[in-house]
Amino acid sequence: MREIQLQLNQTQKLRLQKVLETLESQSSIPNSDSSVTISDSISVNHEDGVLKGHGTTDHNGEVVATLCGIVERVNKLVYVRTLRSRYKPEDGDIVIGRVVEVAQKCWRLDINCSQNAYLMLSAMNMPDGVQRRRTAVDELNMRRIFEEGDVICAEVRRSQHDDIHLQARSQKYGKLNAGQLLTVAPYLVKRQKQHFHHLEKFDVDLILGCNGFVWVGEHVEARDVMVEDPVNLSDPQVLIPNENSVSLEEQDKNYTALETRNYICRAANAVRVLSTLGFTITLESIKEVIDLSISANLDIHDMFGSEFCVLVAEKEAERRSSSKRKR
């Protein structure tokens, strides 16, 4: 997603400055020792023997940082962890990817990482729900399940041999249909207990992928879109690519309802505003932004105005300080 730059007038700039200073003072970790920039030397006990990890190098007998970030120490390993970097998949991460290629027995997906990920045919539930060996016929029919360009939600499996493998065995994973995909910086989505959210008040599904892809769309019950009925070709909900000969009038009736669409666009703009301001994207912060915009009676597109962004920043600072006081 391209960056939106805010045009703030003088008072708004001062307010935003104040908010950022408040947030900085609230952050609990004393970072003075552990944050380094390039060519800072890292204090290390040389007698113990030290393993120099990523982001460090040996310079004149001293361990020197080659990246800007925070020094992490694990037993004898010393490495520098950058704050903003490409997404690195960990086991069990929920990610959203877009299919780039349909290969033999697997799909290749783009997950906003340095490499593409693989989703093996055997790591997917079959449409008829039966657990069986995948046959040659299944391989030939892979395009009926996922095609190039499809948006898929999956989980990262144990990464082996430098490849990233995904699995989508549960009902909650699979193809995502009615909605929009947003791209934010990966460091803004932290790993949490729940990544699938259903905003009941608005009937909107929200999936926060750890790789920076966020999906906002219509609510789907139990994700049974996989169930294919070859006889039922005239049903436009089953988006079988090659037989999509639906007329314009029929398509009109199948568009997302205007009210749901309203909420989907509002939630999407909330994510965009949070990403512009650089705040972590969580369910609470998104809900706050949506409530703030509804209470201010703002049109959905006016959420990009500079005044609203400054208000969001102030509200976020307030929320963090109040949650800190509760603890």
Added chain:
Amino acid sequence: MKLKFRMYSVVGMVGLSLGEQHFIQGGIAQDLRCDGRKRLTYRPIHVETGVIPQANGSARIRIGATEVIASVKAELGKPSLSQPDKGKVFIYIDCSSTAEPAFEGRGGEELSAELSTALHCCLLGAKSGAGAGIDRTSLVVEGKICWDLYIDGLVVSSDGNLLDALGAAIKAALSNTGIPSVKVTAGAASDEQPEVDISDEEFLQFDTSGVPVIITLTKVGREYIVDATPEEESQMSSAISISVNKKGHICGITKRGGAGLDPSVILDMVSVAQYVSGKLMNKLDSEIASAEAEDES
């Protein structure tokens, strides 16, 4: 009518899924686009003038996340033999590689040529100079000397609707242009080069009251939208760019896209463009005025 056709646009270089395409088309049909805009609403427009001090005039325009810079350089030259009473204007657009990965190396050349041609058509009128938005007769100094305007546009960030942004940037750059006043020493022989004295102090502001704005209307399904994002552009069947001046007159029309359009549809799109141009012209004029005021302070 078979609506299914896959668009491999610049978006992600793979394209959108059918579900996303359906969502975008539905949004346009229901007058609520993906970012909450109505069909005829522009994204926020920001103007800065005087960004290139060495040029006679320059401007940077941001429409949403699309960012373009335009600069105007004036040099003395001779009028062409076919049009001795007019100065010359050259428009050249460059799509920077930083705007899109696809523009790397020579990838952006095709788009740059297309944009330059469209801008020529919209702003400079016919070859004879009739009906042009930019008045070239004001560029003539004396019989044998005229000003040549070299207008350069640079696309810094591409997020859809490049033509409108470039048109607006050129309009802003021309408002910012100061042409030095020239004194020609009298008494030179008719076949000799006359001596000129170019003043460093006095500048004449270029008259931009006749310069049009360009509105691009993208047709998706049965409706037209203004200021399309790359995702919406990938769903278009055709697009028409119309340049309208302050009086509401059409200065140029360009059509893009493969689908054919019924003439009644084109006339309808032209009237919609006229309606939108009024608001856009006022917005641009006020933004340019405030940018110039800030520039001076």
